[in-house]
Amino acid sequence: xxxRSGVDKDVILSCQAVHVRxxxxxxxxxxxxxxxxxxxxxxxxxxxxxxxxxxxxxxxxVTSTEGAVHLLGQDMTRSPAWKRAQAGAVRTFQNLxxxxxxxxxxxVMTGVHRVVRYGALSALFKTPAFFQGERRCRELAxxxxxxxxxxxxxxxxAGELPYGRQRLxxxxxxxxxxxxxxxxxEPAAGLNTAETRTLAGLIRRVRDELGxxxxxxxxxxxxxxxxxxxxTVLHFGKxxxxxxPAEIQKNPEVVAAxxxxxxx
Amino acid sequence: MKSSTLRQLAPVSAFYVxxxxxxxxxxxxxxxxxxxxxxxxxxxxxxxxxxxxxxAGQISLGHAALFGISAYTTAVMxxxxxxxxxxxxxxxxxxxxxxxxVVGMPVLKLKGYYLAMATLGFGLxxxxxxxxxxxxxxGPSGFVGIPQLHFxxxxxxxxxxxxxxxxxxxxxxxxxxLNLIHSRIGRALMALHASDKAAQSMGIxxxxxxxxxxxxxxxxxxxxxxxxxxxxxxVAPSSFGFHFSVQLITMxxxxxxxxxxxxxxxxxxxxAMPEFLRAYENMxxxxxxxxxxxxxxxxxxxMAGGVSKLVALVRRRLGRA
Ligand SMILES: Nc1ncnc2c1ncn2[C@@H]1O[C@H](COP(=O)(O)OP(=O)(O)O)[C@@H](O)[C@H]1O
Ligand SMILES: [Mg+2]
Numbered sequence: 001x002x003x004r005s006g007v008d009k010d011v012i013l014s015c016q017a018v019h020v021r022x023x024x025x026x027x028x029x030x031x032x033x034x035x036x037x038x039x040x041x042x043x044x045x046x047x048x049x050x051x052x053x054x055x056x057x058x059x060x061x062v063t064s065t066e067g068a069v070h071l072l073g074q075d076m077t078r079s080p081a082w083k084r085a086q087a088g089a090v091r092t093f094q095n096l097x098x099x100x101x102x103x104x105x106x107x108v109m110t111g112v113h114r115v116v117r118y119g120a121l122s123a124l125f126k127t128p129a130f131f132q133g134e135r136r137c138r139e140l141a142x143x144x145x146x147x148x149x150x151x152x153x154x155x156x157x158a159g160e161l162p163y164g165r166q167r168l169x170x171x172x173x174x175x176x177x178x179x180x181x182x183x184x185x186e187p188a189a190g191l192n193t194a195e196t197r198t199l200a201g202l203i204r205r206v207r208d209e210l211g212x213x214x215x216x217x218x219x220x221x222x223x224x225x226x227x228x229x230x231x232t233v234l235h236f237g238k239x240x241x242x243x244x245p246a247e248i249q250k251n252p253e254v255v256a257a258x259x260x261x262x263x264x
Numbered sequence: 265m266k267s268s269t270l271r272q273l274a275p276v277s278a279f280y281v282x283x284x285x286x287x288x289x290x291x292x293x294x295x296x297x298x299x300x301x302x303x304x305x306x307x308x309x310x311x312x313x314x315x316x317x318x319x320a321g322q323i324s325l326g327h328a329a330l331f332g333i334s335a336y337t338t339a340v341m342x343x344x345x346x347x348x349x350x351x352x353x354x355x356x357x358x359x360x361x362x363x364x365x366v367v368g369m370p371v372l373k374l375k376g377y378y379l380a381m382a383t384l385g386f387g388l389x390x391x392x393x394x395x396x397x398x399x400x401x402x403g404p405s406g407f408v409g410i411p412q413l414h415f416x417x418x419x420x421x422x423x424x425x426x427x428x429x430x431x432x433x434x435x436x437x438x439x440x441x442l443n444l445i446h447s448r449i450g451r452a453l454m455a456l457h458a459s460d461k462a463a464q465s466m467g468i469x470x471x472x473x474x475x476x477x478x479x480x481x482x483x484x485x486x487x488x489x490x491x492x493x494x495x496x497x498x499v500a501p502s503s504f505g506f507h508f509s510v511q512l513i514t515m516x517x518x519x520x521x522x523x524x525x526x527x528x529x530x531x532x533x534x535x536a537m538p539e540f541l542r543a544y545e546n547m548x549x550x551x552x553x554x555x556x557x558x559x560x561x562x563x564x565x566x567m568a569g570g571v572s573k574l575v576a577l578v579r580r581r582l583g584r585a
Binding site: 059060061080081082085086090091093097098099100101102106109110111112113114116117118120122123124125126130133134137173174177 | 269440443444447448449450451452454455457458459461462463464465466467468469470476522
């Protein structure tokens with residue numbers, strides 16, 4: 001494996017020369033993407049640029065054709081998705097993936113899966129470990145629901161929540177897993193302006209209060225410019241720029257490729 | 265936490281009281297009791313299948329075969345080789361679990377129809393084995409002379425004693441199944457059913473949980489198998505064929521997917537019904553088919569869903585009055 005030596009200890013996620021091909025489509029070409037611990041790092045780009053694909057490569061839902069993914073200090077290029085989550089890289093989805101048949105609280109308690117553990121025998125025969133574990137699990141879930149501000153009936157089937165609340169629920173579920181890095185795929189999609197503003201505050205609190213690194217894919221420029229410490233821009237599967245929000249806003253190539261599109 | 269345990273324990277206790285009262289309610293009619301004993305044995309399989317299909321969303325058309333493997337194993341161990349009953353029964357359940365583990369590992373990678381076809385194939389192979397391994401199984405004419413159950417000095421030779429044995433087992437299996445679904449494991453199973461992707465991204469090892477529940481459901485089928493063999497003291501391949509697997513699925517669907525209580529009700533109903541439809545014996549398959557279709561059309565949540573709809577309707581009516 002061609003190590004790019006001197007991978008910073010601060011770098012919690014590092015994608016190196018990632019290529020992804022879907023049949024004839026090159027979804028990603030030679031993509032480098034780093035996320036430093038403690039930051040909110042954004043991945044932006046027009047529709048179809050390959051943002052979700054890169055997040056899939058990071059979370060293990062798509063294996064890259066070439067390249068490497070270093071996550072949380074390990075080479076996880078070939079690790080299955082669940083192992084990456086176990087290691088502390090937890091994601092949300094652009095097209096909601098809440099557990100619709102389970103209620104709101106159960107959804108978030110499922111997020112706690114990697115945090116609070118007890119075995120099958122404890123579950124089948126309700127040993128003290130079960131009771132302890134369930135109590136802890138419920139506490140953590142309730143704490144995260146409160147954190148994202150999801151009020152109302154937590155016994156409701158999650159599928160019956162309105163769209164915006166399902167987004168919050170997904171966020172609470174991911175937070176319940178106590179990730180070291182949280183990967184968000186267009187968390188503001190389908191939200192109105194007020195909801196988006198709340199979300200921006202929430203994402204900052206995730207970093208500042210919970211100390212979780214955030215990698216965010218987003219379309220909403222105001223949100224991105226407001227919350228991110230660093231931005232990487234994808235265009236037709238290639239990185240065309242990386243830098244601070246101020247640098248990105250001034251980059252002529254980015255303006256042409258992406259920002260210009262919005263200004264029209 | 266204690267209150268949730270209580271909420272679960274209360275109905276199960278009530279259920280067991282009903283079990284204890286049933287022989288009296290049926291005025292010790294041995295014919296009815298024997299039907300219920302059979303229903304209880306099948307209900308144990310159905311509960312496992314409900315965990316697998318209703319909760320984890322994985323179909324199996326091989327559970328009749330798993331049931332049969334256990335029944336034949338204890339039969340051969342005790343009758344042919346003269347091992348003690350406990351050894352025979354443990355090997356029955358144990359071998360079923362091992363077979364499920366070995367078959368489940370490759371097969372559970374498949375989804376939907378493919379999984380149905382693969383488990384169907386497994387079932388057919390086992391069925392053919394039961395028929396062809398005549399030296400071991402007695403072939404199509406069956407295996408006779410399986411000893412009756414006895415523990416300590418007590419022999420389960422009466423209809424009544426076996427009824428209690430079976431339905432006590434049903435109650436225990438029900439209780440541990442309820443425990444399971446209200447735990448992190450149950451949540452993981454429902455999660456992988458609802459969204460495989462999201463379950464994985466919560467760190468759930470989806471393949472391992474599928475295998476776990478497949479093996480657990482096989483253990484339930486195995487328990488049913490040994491109870492069955494020592495109850496009838498006779499087993500034949502025809503009891504473990506494709507037809508029975510379909511019946512099992514029908515019971516899960518009719519009772520209500522993801523409802524253990526519904527599953528028991530569906531099983532009792534579908535086991536008792538043919539007894540009362542004896543006159544139309546050849547129609548049985550058609551009637552099963554019809555039930556399955558009607559159920560899909562009008563009762564997608566099964567009997568359990570039907571009952572809760574009915575309760576809601578009555579409440580609304582009463583509220584209006
Ligand atoms: N599973 C897939 N199979 C085939 N093509 C895909 C698949 N996923 C994404 N693509 C293609 O890859 C490109 C990038 O898609 P995506 O990563 O979803 O973009 P973005 O999230 O930036 O909008 C698109 O052309 C898309 O059609
Ligand atoms: Mg996308």
